[in-house]
Amino acid sequence: xxxxxxxDQKWGLEDITEFHVKVSQFADMNDPFELIGSRxxxxxxxxxxxxxxxxxxxxxxxxxxxxxxxxxxHYADKHRGLCLGFDIPDDPNAVNQVIxxxxxxxxxxxxxxxxxxxxxxxxxxxxxxxxxxxxxxxxRYEDEVRIITRSSVQYFKFDDDDFVLKQVILGARSGxxxxxxxxxxxxxxxxxxxxxxxxxxxxxxxxAEPAADCxxxxxxxxxxxxxxxxxPGTYHRLAAGFDDARANEQVLxxxxxIAHPFxxxxxxxxxxxxxxxxxxxxxx
Numbered sequence: 001x002x003x004x005x006x007x008d009q010k011w012g013l014e015d016i017t018e019f020h021v022k023v024s025q026f027a028d029m030n031d032p033f034e035l036i037g038s039r040x041x042x043x044x045x046x047x048x049x050x051x052x053x054x055x056x057x058x059x060x061x062x063x064x065x066x067x068x069x070x071x072x073x074h075y076a077d078k079h080r081g082l083c084l085g086f087d088i089p090d091d092p093n094a095v096n097q098v099i100x101x102x103x104x105x106x107x108x109x110x111x112x113x114x115x116x117x118x119x120x121x122x123x124x125x126x127x128x129x130x131x132x133x134x135x136x137x138x139x140r141y142e143d144e145v146r147i148i149t150r151s152s153v154q155y156f157k158f159d160d161d162d163f164v165l166k167q168v169i170l171g172a173r174s175g176x177x178x179x180x181x182x183x184x185x186x187x188x189x190x191x192x193x194x195x196x197x198x199x200x201x202x203x204x205x206x207x208a209e210p211a212a213d214c215x216x217x218x219x220x221x222x223x224x225x226x227x228x229x230x231x232p233g234t235y236h237r238l239a240a241g242f243d244d245a246r247a248n249e250q251v252l253x254x255x256x257x258i259a260h261p262f263x264x265x266x267x268x269x270x271x272x273x274x275x276x277x278x279x280x281x282x283x284x
Contacts, residue, residue, distance in 0.1 A: 001090040002166070003062035003145055004083050006075035009176065012082040016168065016184040020155035021084065023058045026132075037101065037134035042109045053131055060147040060156050062086070066169055067206045070141055072197065076171050079197070085167030086158075088147070094162070098144040099130060100137040165192055169208050172197040178211040 005021055015021045026034045035053055040046040063071055072079045088095055107127060115123040132148055147156075158165045165188070168181050174197075181194050195208040 001064070001088050001095065001145075002085055003064055003088050003095075004066045004085050004169075005062055006071055006081065006083050008077040008081045009174065012076075012084065012168075013176075013180075013184060015084065016165070016181070018155075019158045021060070021158075022155055023149060023153055024061050025058050025151060026054050029061075031135060031139065033104075033136060035131055036104070037136065038099075038105045038107060038130040040109055041106050045109045045112075049128065049131060056151055057132060058149055058151045058153065059132070060149065062088070062145050062147075063143050064145060065143040066167075066208065068141060068143075069204060069206050072171060072206055079171040079173040080175075081171050082174060082176070083167075083169040083171070083197075084165060085169065085193075087164045087166050088145075089162045094147065096129065096133055096146045096148060098135050098139070098142075098146060099133045100140055101134055102137055105130070105134065160190070164190075167193045167195060169195045169197055170211060172199055172206065181211075 007015065007021075011022070035050055040049065065071065066083050066085060069079075072081075072083070075081075076083060107130065111127045112124050115121065115127070133146065135144075149156075156163055168185075170176050170178075170181070178194050178196075185192050185194075194211045196211040197206050197208050200207050
């Protein structure tokens with residue numbers, strides 16, 4: 001799947017040079033309804049899961065569209081920035097489509113209890129994931145997908161497996177040259193296409209065509225002079241475990257007065273948080 005990250009010029013150039021892109025914390029996102037679009041009807045469950053999600057999780061937010069002028073205006077400095085195109089896994093267990101709704105929803109904790117009794121952890125995960133993915137339908141234009149990760153992860157490193165930089169698109173108002181981008185790409189060991197955004201003559205769409213302000217093939221990023229192996233660094237974006245110390249499990253059991261709780265042990269596996277939830281089957 002090809003997905004895109006819109007950036008101001010300063011951060012876009014830095015990310016290309018450093019082989020990484022910054023992860024978004026939910027508290028810093030531009031939608032104040034993050035994490036509260038989907039709530040639990042039991043206030044104890046809601047308070048604990050909301051606090052846990054905010055403190056433990058972050059997201060790589062991407063769009064599947066590089067042609068929408070609103071995205072360029074809102075996230076790429078009014079078309080003066082750039083857009084990075086990545087190849088990412090076409091896997092719903094790794095990449096999550098944002099869930100768009102007309103109104104805020106209230107979930108019944110009985111869904112979790114029933115999932116525990118039925119030994120159906122996937123049902124519990126899907127319910128809990130809604131807190132991380134539900135947004136108002138007014139955000140439809142973003143065509144957003146998210147890769148969920150731990151809040152301790154600040155950046156996604158570009159690599160050769162599941163987060164590969166394939167395109168750099170310069171904004172329609174960008175003054176950057178192709179040569180500038182080529183210089184930033186000189187340590188990459190694979191070809192990265194450089195495009196220039198332009199306004200469609202017939203529609204309100206943004207088009208992209210090959211950037212052509214320097215001779216093709218001169219210093220090309222796929223040439224043998226740039227064929228050193230890529231070093232991805234020592235940190236990785238996919239962390240192991242939602243609740244390593246089981247502290248939240250104990251707090252939830254205590255707050256809900258659970259004497260013999262069931263437990264669903266779930267972990268972050270390739271971008272999909274597998275949430276550790278402790279509930280009593282007879283609590284509701």
